[in-house]
Amino acid sequence: MLRIPQPLTPPSICLVAPFAPPYGGMAVQAQQWVDQLTAHGFLVVPVRANRRPSDVSLWSQLPGVRTGVNLARFLRDLVSAFHCTDVVTIFSAFFNYFFWVTFPALLVARAQKKPVILNVRGGAAEAFFHRYGTILRPMMRWVSAVIAPSGFLAQAVERAFGVKALIVPTMVDVDRFPFRIRDFGRARLLAARNLESLYGLDVVLESFARVQKKIPHARLTLVGDGSLRLFLERLAVRLGVASSVQFCGAVPHVEMPAVYDRHDILVNASRVDNLPNVILEAFACGLPVVSTRAGGIPFLVDHGQTGLLVDVDDCDGLARGVLHLLESAESARAMVYKARFEAEKHAPKRVINRFLEVVSFVLSERSR
Template identity: 40%
Template sequence: MANQTKQLEELLRSEGISVEVVRHNRPYAPACLGRLPWVRALGRLIPYMWDLWKAGERASIFHVMANSGWSWHLFAAPAIVIARLRKVAVVVNYRGGEAEQFFRRSYFFVRPVLRLADALVVPSGFLHEVFGRRGVQAQVVPNIVDTDRFRTGPEAADSDLRGAHLVVARNLEAIYDNATAVRAFRLVKDHVPEARLTIAGTGPAAPALHRLVEELGLADAVVFAGQVENTRMPELYRSAAVAINPSLVDNMPISVLEALASGVPVVSTDVGGIPYLVEDGRTALLVPPGEPARMADAVLRLLRDSGLAERLAEAGQAAVLDYSWDRVRDRLFAVYEHAWTVARTRRGCTEPPIEGIGTERSAADDNRRIPRAPGHVAPPGSDDGGES
């Protein structure tokens, strides 16, 4: 979510729109608060809410990046309430892959706050259906992929340079089930001795995964790359023969889209929003979650059948163009226009609609009114999968 927020900020600025990002995790002041377990939560929450309140003086729209669980209650919900108190239009961009489970437990508390939003955006048909089952209308505006950076490089023309290099780019958390990918890799290596695996990500499951790699005798073939900067991810994908997504819960993982854009065939579990994102046998190979043997079989199919790998890669690259800014821009701006109109109507305001959003530009637009900042609120979570 952090990468999507940063990318959206840059793209909106490139359109001439003023953007202010309000973060929930700014450094503690004073720094000693971070060492006090009972105080540090308030040490961030109170400044965050104050920053939101001040941003309401300047913003025309709050674009709230929302997730499931405590992230919703502590960070998304306050942003929505403050936007309404400040009479600012609010767009909720809900991205939680665990939304169904979260709503079963907490929808009684989520619903009244969600109803305060002027527009609800989700990145996938999967979440659109989750909300639809509760009678809530959401607009699908997909995640954005930088197809200029994530693309096939010259080295991809020679498959020998990629060898049997497998890449997993998910944080090391239980819901992403990297352990199944490691076990699948053990089976792949039994058939392809030169195979190697890179795992890009950090998280609490790291010690257990390191132990598993040692137990399976894979220490010389597995690289834990840690948190890889997004600027370096295109190079990593272009070095891969196959990208693996082993998650148990998912919505619309940007890592899968970036792999497709890079011309890398993908093997993924078929959970959550994944079947809405790729088509089994056409743009990716899908397998059930938690089954290393099935995952290994799919990887081996791609390593052994270059024709299949090339067909999947080509189809995936064509499909991912729908997630480029050129394709997503107008859909997002239409949501902004709608939210702005709803908020104006609620206030009984006669102020004209936002100009320059969702409209064609011309030389006559030089003096158009640029809207004040859509206040971007980034709740916790830097990974894309569970949320997005």
Template identity: 35%
Template sequence: MNVLLVGPVPPPNGGMAMQTAQLLQLLRAEHGLSVQLLAVNAPYKPAWLGRIPLVRAFVRLLPYLWQLHRAIKQADIVHLMANSGWAWHLFASPALLIARWHGTAVIVNYRGGSAQQFLQRQRRFVLPLLRQAAAIITPSRYLQRVFAGYRLETQVIANIINTAMFSPANHNDSSDDTLHLVVTRNLEPLYDIATAIRCFALLQQDYPNSRLSIAGSGPALQDLQQLVTELQLQHRVCFVGRLDRQQMVALYRHADIMLNPSTVDNMPNSILEALACGVAVVSTDVGGIPDMIDHGVHGLLVPPRKPDLMATACKQLLQQPALAATLRQNGLALVHTLQPDTVLPQWLQLYRQLSKAHA
């Protein structure tokens, strides 16, 4: 069976790119499968073209369309990693249209917490294409409910977490000297890193020796650095930049609490990876996060843009070590269900079903 996997790959190490790379590696190890990758974020050649907004879209799009046409002719199944916004129009839409021309089955593996807003605004263009898919797969029940609102049938296949890489270190009880909080989201407005910084400022009043590490890059960096300066936290907050996977593991293993302040989300890998490393999680309760982790069971959830409530949740973990230990253990049990040997067979079964249906 010939499978064409279409999607972004690292760098950067975003959640969707890492899922694509991880799935590619696992599928290529399967006997009887021939898997070709078509990356939608191939490097710009020459690199300076990537700095010209309109030009860079066409420079990347034209080769992609040509490669897509050639690759789909060789494929039995197209596994399309898709999300909202321009990425849908530039990369997912052409794949569905070309696959229809060739009569090739397409699995739309839809991701991203902005699906509701995107479908509402763009339904006229997006829904007809989605209905052409042989299957629509989401990683969360949250997105499944969103699609059900548009009478689209979906199946949930969860994200895969590499627990061989993301695993716990030994945890000691937190104290002023050891308290380390981390944020591991891109520095973009929808992830609202400012709320995490303000939360940390409140914690500083009771835990003055604590520190905050912010891993990621993005357009909000300067504004966030200015906020840190205004709050006089520049000696306690560190922007560590974009980290590779091993560096991310090391960061989690030296962390006590992971903060996720996002305002829009689906099934963030960053939370699951933190849980896999045995880190207590305090997150907002937006999008698919309440479907992914239960409040008071796997982590603590608070409303978005509420730094005071986020700080209160952190203090609860610090003042109740038994609760923190229980959350960590439950988190480890949760990610155990997302290992490759649990999730990959679901993809293989779907491939076989579609292959028979389109034989």
């Protein structure tokens, strides 16, 4: 446990992250952090790291120009925000995001001598560290603290750089997700991820086709959008399940509690992942989970206790997991009570208090 001297006045915090729209895990988390820190009385200055989809100006249609203008705007916003805040926290994904967002933010913070808390995110971190470790190692000395939402990422950071990452869990506002026990006879399945290869929606569809052979009235809803939508719609037709699959597109996060409430099982087939918001939200509202054990997911889902885990790309295993829950209601009910208890460990107050311990520690170290 950190020993924290209490500051006389709350520090001001700059939070650099992607924000919705579009809706993704980091964007949802970032907005919750801004809302909760503000509710706790802190001045929070958010800096948006992603371009708004509503930007339809001429320059936004020209790839080379667009990149330059976006970077110039981002740097301008960083300089302005860092100037009026005490500490910077950067939500950092990896690969392209790191070079276009994290690295420029670190440079500006270093130039302005601002303490930085690096909030590492994403299931691809370990591969990125392995590939670019030589470049990253000096940069890790520029940050005052590293935080991670799971033991999976904390271990990856320590293995790559010998730096101890402090765990600040992913946040879920459990009060927004009413808990209830499902009627598993309805067999309404939900997959809520962006329609991209790393989230394995093709595996979800293949698995659903197997489930429907056993339970013809089963239905599947896909929430999310992405580059594979047309491919997945055609796959559903080829598998003969198109009439039982609904593609909803992107849904604002504020509407997700109602979406969860209409379904009976959450199916997740990630190929690369860390600690998905969607699983925590399912835990909170009593939606049993069948997932692949990609990346950090086993650090969240205790197989057989809070959900079921199968190997990545295991269509048969995913289908068996779904069928087990549908056919063994007592087992499913036992899991969801344990899962709700796990979700409560990620309640906003706990997460924010832990983060503020890190902020206070960083500022106290800096004042020495």
